[in-house]
Amino acid sequence: MIINILLLLIGLVLLVKGSGYFVSSASSIAKKLGISEFVIGLTLVAIGTSLPELVSSIFASIKHESGFVIGTITGANIANIGLVVGIAAIIHRIKTRKQMLIRDGYIMLFSFLLLFIFIFNNIISRIEGIIMLIIFFAYIIFLFETKKDLKGKYGFKEFIKSFFKFKYILTIKSRLLTNFTKNKNKISSTEKRRINELFRAGIIKDILLIILSGAFVIFGAKYLVDQAIFFANLFNIPKMLIGILLAIGTTMPEMSVAIAASRKRLGNIVIGNAIGSCITNTLLILGISSIIFPLSVLKLSLVYIVPFMLLMGILLLLFIKRHWGITKLEGIIFILLYLLFLIFLFFMVIT
Numbered sequence: 001m002i003i004n005i006l007l008l009l010i011g012l013v014l015l016v017k018g019s020g021y022f023v024s025s026a027s028s029i030a031k032k033l034g035i036s037e038f039v040i041g042l043t044l045v046a047i048g049t050s051l052p053e054l055v056s057s058i059f060a061s062i063k064h065e066s067g068f069v070i071g072t073i074t075g076a077n078i079a080n081i082g083l084v085v086g087i088a089a090i091i092h093r094i095k096t097r098k099q100m101l102i103r104d105g106y107i108m109l110f111s112f113l114l115l116f117i118f119i120f121n122n123i124i125s126r127i128e129g130i131i132m133l134i135i136f137f138a139y140i141i142f143l144f145e146t147k148k149d150l151k152g153k154y155g156f157k158e159f160i161k162s163f164f165k166f167k168y169i170l171t172i173k174s175r176l177l178t179n180f181t182k183n184k185n186k187i188s189s190t191e192k193r194r195i196n197e198l199f200r201a202g203i204i205k206d207i208l209l210i211i212l213s214g215a216f217v218i219f220g221a222k223y224l225v226d227q228a229i230f231f232a233n234l235f236n237i238p239k240m241l242i243g244i245l246l247a248i249g250t251t252m253p254e255m256s257v258a259i260a261a262s263r264k265r266l267g268n269i270v271i272g273n274a275i276g277s278c279i280t281n282t283l284l285i286l287g288i289s290s291i292i293f294p295l296s297v298l299k300l301s302l303v304y305i306v307p308f309m310l311l312m313g314i315l316l317l318l319f320i321k322r323h324w325g326i327t328k329l330e331g332i333i334f335i336l337l338y339l340l341f342l343i344f345l346f347f348m349v350i351t
Contacts, residue, residue, distance in 0.1 A: 071243025089331025
């Protein structure tokens with residue numbers, strides 16, 4: 001059993017650390033190859049801190065371990081709000097802006113409600129997974145369309161209108177064509193020399209890092225999922241509960257970003273990181289996982305875990321709207337709620 005515990009911890013460390021190096025190396029390679037920030041954002045930045053949950057959920061879905069997937073994602077979302085935001089707020093009062101609420105906050109809550117609706121029949125089907133993915137990529141494109149606007153003109157209502165008018169499809173086409181033409185015809189000789197110098201200087205190192213970190217992520221996810229299933233079977237514990245507990249570890253990238261941002265008094269980064277991760281976890285990761293294999297949902301998720309996740313999301317938005325930030329007292333409330341969530345969850349599982 002000691003070996004299994006060590007393998008579980010090693011898998012978690014490899015997964016979390018490898019994800020960080022993988023994203024940074026991939027971003028570096030993309031920039032040196034002259035790929036636009038638009039494409040980099042769609043493929044790398046959007047899933048950066050959620051990569052541990054993504055890879056582990058894919059492995060679990062391949063093994064048909066729905067409980068582990070649901071537990072990891074809902075657990076990560078609750079931890080993002082309860083632990084990440086809570087601890088960051090205790091370090092220093094978090095301040096944010098109105099746009100974070102009317103756009104990203106409401107889209108996060110919408111994704112939670114959508115999940116709640118989808119699990120009513122005790123399964124997340126492939127069709128529902130495809131819907132989640134479409135909404136996620138429409139949201140990412142909407143962000144790039146409105147990222148320079150700070151006046152709150154582009155909120156949740158505008159996103160819904162954009163989604164049903166299929167504007168995101170036109171945006172992908174126009175942006176990719178524009179960037180292709182720009183890269184092909186309008187790059188100056190100075191810029192070409194600069195890119196070539198960067199390419200020669202660090203591309204080999206970046207490639208080696210991305211191969212090595214990619215291997216870390218894959219092996220880490222495999223060990224994590226395999227050992228989590230082993231302990232769940234050994235102690236007759238629901239795999240969903242194991243996933244929720246391991247989510248504390250997989251949210252370490254978000255935690256490190258939030259603590260660093262809080263110390264520098266960058267409240268928008270703290271809140272944006274937490275909300276963005278919740279949206280990515282719910283729409284992207286559950287979407288991909290359910291397409292690989294439809295996810296069966298336990299009654300406990302329907303009556304307790306997902307409703308509690310909704311409650312935490314609503315509280316976060318209410319606290320933000322109250323004074324455009326999160327106070328230290330509210331941070332303490334989030335942490336206490338998270339601890340109560342775990343206590344009641346153990347109680348419900350045991351009984």
